[in-house]
Amino acid sequence: MVIFDKPKALLDVPLHYCPGCTHGIIHRLVAEVIDELEIEGKTVGIAPVGCAVMAYDYFSCDMIEAAHGRAPAVATGVKRANPENIVFTYQGDGDLASIGTAEIVHAAARNENITVIFVNNAIYGMTGGQMAPTSLVGQVTQTSPYGRDPKLCGYPVKICEMLSPLEGPEYLERVAVNSVVNVRRAKKAIKKAFENQLNNKGFSLVEVISSCPTNWGMTPQNALKWIDDNMIPYYPLGVYKDRSENAEV
Amino acid sequence: MIKLTFRTDFCKGCGLCVDVCPKKILRIAPDTINKKGHHPAEITEMDKCIGCASCATMCPDCIIKIEKE
Amino acid sequence: MSEKVLMKGNEAIAEAAIIAGCRHYFGYPITPQTEIAAYMAKRMPKIGGTFLQAESEIAAINMVYGASAAGMRVMTSSSSPGISLKSEGISYIAGSDLPAVIVNAQRGGPGLGGIQPSQSDYFQATRGGGHGDYHMIVLTPASVQEMAELTIKAFDLADKYRMPVMILADGTIGQMMEPVSFDFKLNDAPEKPWATTGTKMQREHNVVNSLFLKPADLEVENMKRFERYEIVKENEPMYEEYMTEDADIVLAAFGIAARVCKNAIKKARREGIKVGLIRPITVWPFPTKPFEKIAETCKAIISVELSMGQLIEDVRLASGGKVPVTLCNRVGGMIPEPEEILEEIHKIANGGK
Structure with a gap:
C-alpha cells in the first residue's frame, strides 16, 4: 500500500527551484489538493512572474502564464468565461504584494470566486535577491545592502491583515511550510481555499510563509529556523477572515 | 514493513528530509553523485523506518515514495 | 435587424x-x-x-x-x-x-x-x-x-x-x-483546441504562455x-479609392480625416482640379498596392491626418519616392475644415507656391 507518493497533478519533471527552496512543498500541496478533490480536469492555474514563473511546466492541469502581478485579473477573465472551471493563481510576494496590489485588492473586494496561493519569502528570488515589499525591517538584500530601513522604504506589507477588513473576501489564512506540523496545516488551508471555490463561496487566499535559502544566504535548515525566529513573529500564522459557519477567527 | 524509495535523480541534496527524520536513519550519500551533480538523500536502516512520512512531507522535490507491505 | x-x-x-x-x-x-x-x-x-x-x-x-x-x-x-x-x-x-x-x-x-x-x-x-x-x-x-x-x-x-x-x-x-x-x-x-478550458482528463494540458x-x-x-x-x-489589406482614376493630386487619409477630404475633393473638382482619395481601412496591414499604382500616374500625394505626420511615413514608403508627399494636418483635437485641405490642394496644384 502506498502511504506517500508524488501527486498526479504534478507532472513527472524536475523542479528548477534551488536546493531546499520550499516552493516545491507548496507546489506539492496544491497538487495533492487537486488530486484529492478530483478536479484536475477542470482546473486552470495562473502562473506568476518570479521564481514560480515556470509553474506551468509542473502542474498537469491547464495553465496560463500571466504578466507580473496580473494573475488575479487573468484568473477573473478565465473564471468569468467558464465559471465551471476551478481557477487558482500562484503568486510570489513581489508579484502579489508589490506590482500586483491593485489586482489582488480588487479581486478580493469583488469576492471573485478564485483561489489564491500567495508565497511570501520576503525577497525577490528570481532576479537574485532584491528587497521585497515583505522583506523584514533590517533584512539585508541586494537592494537594501544596509538592511531594510523603514525611514527610507517603509514597513513590510502584511497582505492578510490588509485584505481582512474588506467585505469581499471569503477566506484569508496565513500558514508556513517550515515544519512537518506547519506543512500539514498549510495543506488543510489550501484544501479549504479550493473547497470554497467548489462551493461558490468566493475569494480565498492562503499566504504561505516560505524560505529562500539561496538569497537569504543560509542553509535550507537554517532558513526554516529563520522563518520561526523572524518571519512568523512579524507575520503571525492563523485565520484572518473566514465567513463560513463555525469559523474560528 | 515500510519501504522507502527515492527518485534519486530528482534529489538536490538539501537535507531537509535528513533533519526531520525522528529515527535519524536518512543521510546525504557522501560517495554518490546523481545526474544533477548533487549528493542525493538515502536511507541507511530501512528496518527502523516507522513510515511517519515526515521526510516526504518536507521534501521540496517530491522524490520520496513510501509503501507499506 | x-x-x-x-x-x-x-x-x-x-x-x-x-x-x-x-x-x-x-x-x-x-x-x-x-x-x-x-x-x-x-x-x-x-x-x-x-x-x-x-x-x-x-x-x-x-x-x-x-x-x-x-x-x-x-x-x-x-x-x-x-x-x-x-x-x-x-x-x-x-x-x-x-x-x-x-x-x-x-x-x-x-x-x-x-x-x-x-x-x-x-x-x-x-x-x-x-x-x-x-x-x-x-x-x-x-x-x-x-x-x-x-x-x-x-x-x-x-x-x-x-x-x-x-x-x-x-x-x-x-x-x-x-x-x-x-x-x-x-x-x-x-x-x-488550444484554449485553457480544463483538460477533462482527456488531453495533455494546454499552456498559454x-x-x-x-x-x-x-x-x-x-x-x-x-x-x-x-x-x-x-x-487582408482593405482600402477605398475615391475619384482616383484621373487624379493628379491624391489625398491619403483614414477615419474622420477621410470624410473631410471627400468634401474638399468635391470642392476642388468643381474648380476643375483633379483630386482623389485613397482611404486605408486597414492601416496594418497597410494597403501599399494602391499607393504603388497611383504613384505611377499622379503628380503629388497629400497626407491628411490629425497628427504631426504619422500616416505620411507609410504613404511615403508605399509610394516609393516617386511623387512628392506633403502633410496637411491639425492636432490637439482640432479637425481641418475642407477649405484648409483645399488650400493645400491649391498650393500643390500651383506648383507648391
Whole structure:
C-alpha cells in the first residue's frame, strides 16, 4: 500500500527551484489538493512572474502564464468565461504584494470566486535577491545592502491583515511550510481555499510563509529556523477572515 | 514493513528530509553523485523506518515514495 | 435587424460586438469611449454575458487575456492614455497568440492630452505599441456603419489569425449619430483546441504562455508569428479609392480625416482640379498596392491626418519616392475644415507656391 507518493497533478519533471527552496512543498500541496478533490480536469492555474514563473511546466492541469502581478485579473477573465472551471493563481510576494496590489485588492473586494496561493519569502528570488515589499525591517538584500530601513522604504506589507477588513473576501489564512506540523496545516488551508471555490463561496487566499535559502544566504535548515525566529513573529500564522459557519477567527 | 524509495535523480541534496527524520536513519550519500551533480538523500536502516512520512512531507522535490507491505 | 437604426458610433461598436458573439467585455471608464462600456453594462446581463468594470486598464486587458485564453470572443475599449496602459497586456496577448478585440477611440496626446478627437496613436497602433516584435491588425472606421461592420470583421480576423485586432477610431466617429444597419452575414468562431478550458482528463494540458527562455525557441516563435503576418499582409489589406482614376493630386487619409477630404475633393473638382482619395481601412496591414499604382500616374500625394505626420511615413514608403508627399494636418483635437485641405490642394496644384 502506498502511504506517500508524488501527486498526479504534478507532472513527472524536475523542479528548477534551488536546493531546499520550499516552493516545491507548496507546489506539492496544491497538487495533492487537486488530486484529492478530483478536479484536475477542470482546473486552470495562473502562473506568476518570479521564481514560480515556470509553474506551468509542473502542474498537469491547464495553465496560463500571466504578466507580473496580473494573475488575479487573468484568473477573473478565465473564471468569468467558464465559471465551471476551478481557477487558482500562484503568486510570489513581489508579484502579489508589490506590482500586483491593485489586482489582488480588487479581486478580493469583488469576492471573485478564485483561489489564491500567495508565497511570501520576503525577497525577490528570481532576479537574485532584491528587497521585497515583505522583506523584514533590517533584512539585508541586494537592494537594501544596509538592511531594510523603514525611514527610507517603509514597513513590510502584511497582505492578510490588509485584505481582512474588506467585505469581499471569503477566506484569508496565513500558514508556513517550515515544519512537518506547519506543512500539514498549510495543506488543510489550501484544501479549504479550493473547497470554497467548489462551493461558490468566493475569494480565498492562503499566504504561505516560505524560505529562500539561496538569497537569504543560509542553509535550507537554517532558513526554516529563520522563518520561526523572524518571519512568523512579524507575520503571525492563523485565520484572518473566514465567513463560513463555525469559523474560528 | 515500510519501504522507502527515492527518485534519486530528482534529489538536490538539501537535507531537509535528513533533519526531520525522528529515527535519524536518512543521510546525504557522501560517495554518490546523481545526474544533477548533487549528493542525493538515502536511507541507511530501512528496518527502523516507522513510515511517519515526515521526510516526504518536507521534501521540496517530491522524490520520496513510501509503501507499506 | 435589417432596417436602419440611428446610433452613436460607440454604441454601434458595442451592439456589433454582441452580434459577433462577444459575451465578455472588460473595461475602464475614459472619455471619449465610455458609451461602449455603458452599452455593454446595460446589455450583457440581459443576454447572459459578462460586463465587468475593472480596477484599471491594466487589469481590464489582463481579464481579456484570461477570457481569450478560455476560448471566448472578448473585447475591451479605451482611449489613448488607457491604450498605453493596455499595451503591456496587448504584447502578452500577441506573444501568446490569442485573439482579442481592442477599441481605441483616440484623443489628443501626448500625456493626458485632451478629450477631443485625434489620430496621433497611429504609430502606436501600427507598430505594435507594446514591447517586442508583434503586430495587431488595425481597422479604421470612417462612419457609424463601418464601426459596426469592422467590429464584426475584427472578431473574425482575430480568431482566424489568433492575434489582437484594434479598431482605431476617434472621438468624432464614436460620438456622431448615423443610421446603421446590423444586417450581417455572420461566421461562427472557429474551434479553439488550444484554449485553457480544463483538460477533462482527456488531453495533455494546454499552456498559454509567451515565455521562452531558450533563445533558439523564442526565435522560432517570432519567425512563425511573422510568417503568419505575411499571410495577413497578403490577404487582408482593405482600402477605398475615391475619384482616383484621373487624379493628379491624391489625398491619403483614414477615419474622420477621410470624410473631410471627400468634401474638399468635391470642392476642388468643381474648380476643375483633379483630386482623389485613397482611404486605408486597414492601416496594418497597410494597403501599399494602391499607393504603388497611383504613384505611377499622379503628380503629388497629400497626407491628411490629425497628427504631426504619422500616416505620411507609410504613404511615403508605399509610394516609393516617386511623387512628392506633403502633410496637411491639425492636432490637439482640432479637425481641418475642407477649405484648409483645399488650400493645400491649391498650393500643390500651383506648383507648391
